[in-house]
């Protein structure tokens with residue numbers, strides 16, 4: 001197979017800038033695709049934090065007036081990634097995160113900031129950089145959703161476009177009066193173009209105008225085509241269902257490897273799960289839990305948000321305590337949820353421990369020390385924490401939605417007997433069902449041979465990028481064949 005050149009475009013990329021799973025995917029896919037003959041270069045915004053980490057920079061093009069200011073397109077390397085960086089100080093170099101200021105307010109000019117990024121992706125696709133002609137532009141999430149629009153309405157060379165939805169909850173919907181500042185022609189403002197319920201829809205544009213739409217699990221691909229899961233976009237998605245596929249996310253199995261992990265107390269392999277006891281004791285100590293080797297220890301590593309269903313866990317805590325279990329939670333986000341868990345610690349000291357914040361090392365320690373990992377999400381495009389849990393021999397207890405449904409095999413009698421079960425699923429996503437799942441988990445935990453079987457089966461699951469990268473490579477090759485034919 002000859003080499004395929006792909007220009008990816010994303011608003012975040014691990015390890016340079018990350019707020020969620022999108023960054024992990026954008027950072028991991030290029031490396032996983034390289035051995036398959038796919039060369040990915042990724043266009044990212046020149047946030048101050050990104051600019052500081054670039055190596056081997058080279059100016060490709062000066063842009064005297066790019067969406068209201070002087071900018072440059074830079075080619076660079078960083079952390080083994082092959083990058084194009086849109087260095088536009090008036091758009092990207094400012095205090096705060098990628099999308100919001102330090103107090104959490106979205107930047108008012110986000111449509112222009114990300115319109116500018118999408119337009120640059122389109123220009124690169126059309127041959128802006130000397131000797132660079134990607135066959136595919138792969139755009140991620142709403143921030144880059146206008147890329148296919150620019151390619152459709154600009155005329156000229158049009159590479160094939162793949163658009164990936166990481167989370168349909170974030171759609172990027174903006175005032176129609178911005179059409180001109182975004183450099184989009186009036187004729188683009190139609191239901192077959194960028195118009196979405198009277199506004200300009202960035203994600204909508206990606207869904208409508210890309211050649212293929214992917215999302216991050218097969219079940220989520222099905223769910224978003226229904227009125228319940230479609231968040232207003234289901235009609236359009238149903239109309240394009242023949243262009244939509246779900247490809248599971250994965251994790252970096254070098255970073256997440258319990259046999260070599262420098263962040264955990266005791267390293268172990270699938271044959272040595274008893275060594276996890278030392279990690280459990282260390283986690284109980286870190287989270288100010290009673291030193292209790294027998295108690296089933298449930299862990300959570302999560303954003304604290306409505307999506308993640310942790311309000312249901314708050315309601316189910318009495319059931320968890322009644323089982324003699326403990327909870328170790330690492331999370332950040334919603335203040336009301338945090339207050340709820342603070343109150344729970346006061347009500348059950350020594351049985352519930354929480355750390356509020358973002359802590360990479362502690363995330364590893366929770367995975368290595370907890371007996372089970374809880375993921376009671378209301379919806380979950382793919383979910384990464386349950387994949388880490390499988391790899392670390394922490395049994396995932398998950399709601400049966402999205403990628404959680406696709407990656408965990410419930411410990412029903414047949415799956416247990418066949419040795420296929422890797423965790424526990426519950427449905428519907430309600431408190432009573434979660435309580436039942438907690439009881440099931442605690443009762444399985446008290447059968448050590450069965451529990452060990454679950455752990456070993458989980459640790460044997462391939463959660464690496466090898467399989468998913470193969471699927472993306474096939475998708476790109478298919479699109480290129482389609483074009484040639």
Ligand code: ADP
Pocket residue numbers: 019020021022301302303330331332357358359360363382383384385386388
């Ligand atoms: P989402 O992208 O919706 O937040 P995912 O499960 O897809 O959820 O990805 C979340 C990633 O962020 C996982 O790798 C998880 O381990 C990590 N993570 C979430 N919250 C924290 C936290 N408080 N501290 C450290 N890592 C976290």
